[in-house]
Amino acid sequence: MPLVTTEKMFRQAYEGGFADGAFKLNNIELMQGIIEAAKEENAPVILQISKGARSYANIKYLRALIDTAIAETDLPIAMHLDHGDTLDLCQQCVQDGFTSVMIDASHKSVEENTALTKSVVDHAHQHNVVVEAEIGQLGGIEEDVVGVSADDVMSHVTDPDEAEEFVKATGCDSLAVACGTSHGAFKFKVEPKLAFNIIEDIAKRLPGFPLVMHGSSSVPKEFIDLINKYGGNMPNTMGVPEEAITKASKMAVCKVNIDTDLRLALTAKIRQVFAENPAEFDPRKYLGPGREAIKQMVKRKLHVLGCAGKADICR
Secondary structure: OOOOOOHHHHHHHHHHOOOEEEEEOOOHHHHHHHHHHHHHHOOOEEEEEEHHHHHHHOHHHHHHHHHHHHHHOOOOEEEEEEEEOOHHHHHHHHHOOOOEEEEOOOOOOHHHHHHHHHHHHHHHHHOOOEEEEEEOOOEOEEOOEEOEOHHHHHHHOOOHHHHHHHHHHHOOOEEEEOOOOEOOOEOOOOOOOOOHHHHHHHHHHOOOOOEEEOOOOOOOHHHHHHHHHOOOOOOOOEOOOHHHHHHHHOOOEEEEEEOHHHHHHHHHHHHHHHHHOOOOOOHHHHHHHHHHHHHHHHHHHHHHHOOOOOHHHHO
């Protein structure tokens, strides 16, 4: 089937009490691991491409990978711009065939965020492309996106009043909210307690409206231990507990972004291969196991989110 928007995905997710997985795409190993996992689990999938990924891999190569995935599967697949920061970039992605774009002006004033988001929505909707926006600020760092400090995350959660007004003023199709999550592997010093009350409050004000969680990798300890065992240096890492992600997925959160955990799985396996086989130089011998680690991580996340087996209802 052709690329889809997230509209039906989110409607089914909201009604069914699950969330769709949105996985960051940078290269062929990530693509194959993500798609093979989704195919085996019969899950809908959102392939996210950031501004950095466009620069690193060339959007033409990434689009060719996505076209191959479409040809090889009958899965509902959405192609999404993650953390777009300008109207020009969002317009370019619409032109490049993205079915969903995110405009992230959450670091600006509410007035500036509203104006920029509205301009993106007006353009994207003319081309049947859906728009994700963001209000409130997360912690951590993701590529060019610099959030608030880890100690200040809960002081910048999304204000439900502002969220309601923002959605009505902009016409955006989904909203990324700050509820205590954080980008990266070094998210927290202690286990976080997500602000589920924020999600509940927004859901009451905007019934049926899909919310999004960024910064939601769980940073599994077993992968950190592997990385450190085989020469890495990643002390004091901590992510979002998977049970918290599952709880949010049963509420109004219809999309959960996963990036860091994929990087950790790939890095851990490559480090292990190099440590155990120091003479190895065939990329297939270390990227192959890395790809399998990505696949298993994605399968794990599809079950955490509850979207495994849900491809048929999202077509």
